[in-house]
Ligand code: HEM
């Protein structure tokens with residue numbers, strides 16, 4: 001077997017076999033029962049680049065099995081490229097230069113870099129990675145695993161037990177914010193980022209506590225330390241490493257970088273989808289698809305727990321929608337809002353131009369999400385001076401200056417900055433409840449509701465209404481280093497009692513991504529550097545310093561997550577410490593100023609002046625009042641608990657979105 005023709009045929013035959021194996025890929029991914037794997041990779045599918053790379057690897061494997069290892073990867077790649085596999089795909093943006101509407105996948109937002117902010121593109125970094133070096137040609141970017149003196153870092157579960165455990169048992173200390181703070185946080189996180197984890201080449205979940213334990217490319221298992229007071233001795237948490245970015249010609253980038261499955265722009269992708277395929281599946285002409293209720297539509301391919309007849313797993317623009325029912329309720333609210341506005345525009349315009357009605361509605365809903373996020377949510381937990389410094393609040397009048405749109409900044413979420421936004425895990429309540437029409441509360445432990453949407457189906461299909469009423473009227477756990485037991489011991493608890501620790505997983509994830517330790521991010525934020533003295537931890541209380549000292553070898557070793565989350569919080573219980581404030585603010589600053597379609601930009605990307613004035617009246621209160629059944633009043637600021645300074649106001653007094661300035665489609669307006 002020497003002629004090029006024979007080699008070509010051999011490769012083709014191996015390619016056929018590899019293709020056949022790949023067909024089973026999605027099926028294998030969907031079949032997994034691993035909760036954390038499903039969370040990251042629900043519906044299996046990966047991007048074209050990853051698929052191409054896996055096809056290439058699979059062809060190499062088949063060749064090896066057939067004793068044809070002498071054919072080199074370069075030869076195979078060349079032949080595959082002749083068939084359109086492993087070749088960079090060009091994007092043509094000519095149609096989008098003056099378009100008033102975003103693309104679905106985020107492409108062509110930045111006209112100089114059409115792929116920036118698109119789904120399935122690499123994440124950025126604020127600081128370069130600190131991976132452990134692995135063997136050349138095998139896995140080079142190993143997780144960060146040693147401290148400054150070369151000693152192994154502490155076990156992540158030990159860190160979690162020492163620093164993130166609630167000592168007050170089951171009683172949660174709440175702050176002056178409401179659970180809307182919690183639920184908006186997760187909702188908006190799911191608009192901007194989802195980091196997929198690695199799969200085996202057949203699409204199935206790696207077994208990191210079993211056969212794949214020593215596969216350093218795929219796994220970083222969390223072994224439970226002896227004497228743990230919740231997890232059984234000798235157990236292990238199946239932690240799978242985040243998938244590595246593959247470049248378009250099928251080479252794995254070094255140092256390793258992570259992927260974002262979603263459009264990183266705050267563009268309502270969790271309502272509308274981040275790919276054309278998702279979008280088509282979710283949309284119904286002018287409207288978003290719903291099931292009776294109206295509820296979110298059914299997703300027959302999703303996996304969740306179904307306990308009663310008539311229940312189903314739900315579908316939305318982000319695949320994590322079924323993770324907890326309060327999240328699904330927030331998703332439902334914005335599908336209602338889309339359908340409400342679309343119906344009004346049809347009435348106003350008397351048009352049958354479905355596409356314009358749909359896109360204009362999507363543009364309005366996206367603007368509402370941006371406003372609520374930047375003008376209500378962020379200022380609830382970021383101090384005023386941070387909000388001002390990073391220009392997070394929207395303007396009161398006029399447009400964002402063209403010069404403020406920073407087209408040379410990559411809008412991608414960053415592997416370290418977005419990571420910091422896990423601060424919201426401090427807000428996860430131990431309960432999920434519904435407030436009935438009569439005001440009566442029904443309460444469930446959160447671990448009974450993970451991946452189990454049954455609460456949505458209670459109360460004659462008005463579950464989402466009842467959950468939203470509950471969140472607007474209940475206090476949120478304090479912003480601090482504590483992760484409540486429902487997420488720290490019982491995350492994703494299955495029927496047989498298996499569960500995870502979200503704090504330990506977060507710490508491990510930071511190491512998986514090769515994130516530098518806490519002290520380096522202090523420097524990035526211009527805060528005083530750490531020295532070898534524990535007293536240099538000036539933003540930690542003496543009590544917490546002591547806990548850290550008992551956990552880490554020296555201050556320079558403290559994990560980023562643990563260091564920033566354990567900084568002394570603000571006395572109102574809503575704000576965190578200075579490093580966390582700085583990093584989270586940087587991330588949201590970049591998303592705002594690198595978005596060509598930011599809602600305060602001039603037309604065609606933005607709105608006409610009278611329309612923008614109307615958008616400025618919108619608030620979470622107005623969206624709740626317009627959509628939630630039997631809701632007569634809301635706290636003036638629904639992100640805060642009701643109090644003397646934040647009284648209930650009647651929905652009829654809440655300023656609402658006035659659609660009069662949309663008298664006609666923008667394209668047809670004079671001037
Ligand atoms: C019941 C509520 C929640 C649950 C069950 C939950 C669960 C999880 C899990 C399992 C992960 C993946 C961890 C890993 O493997 O590295 C994750 C990631 C994350 N969570 Fe949450 N979370 C919740 C609420 C929140 C909230 C309130 C926020 C923010 C305010 C938030 C922000 C994030 C972010 C930014 C990530 C990283 C996502 C990525 O890069 O893919 N989560 N969450």
Ligand SMILES: [Ca+2]
Nearest residue numbers: 191263265269
């Ligand atoms: Ca998005």
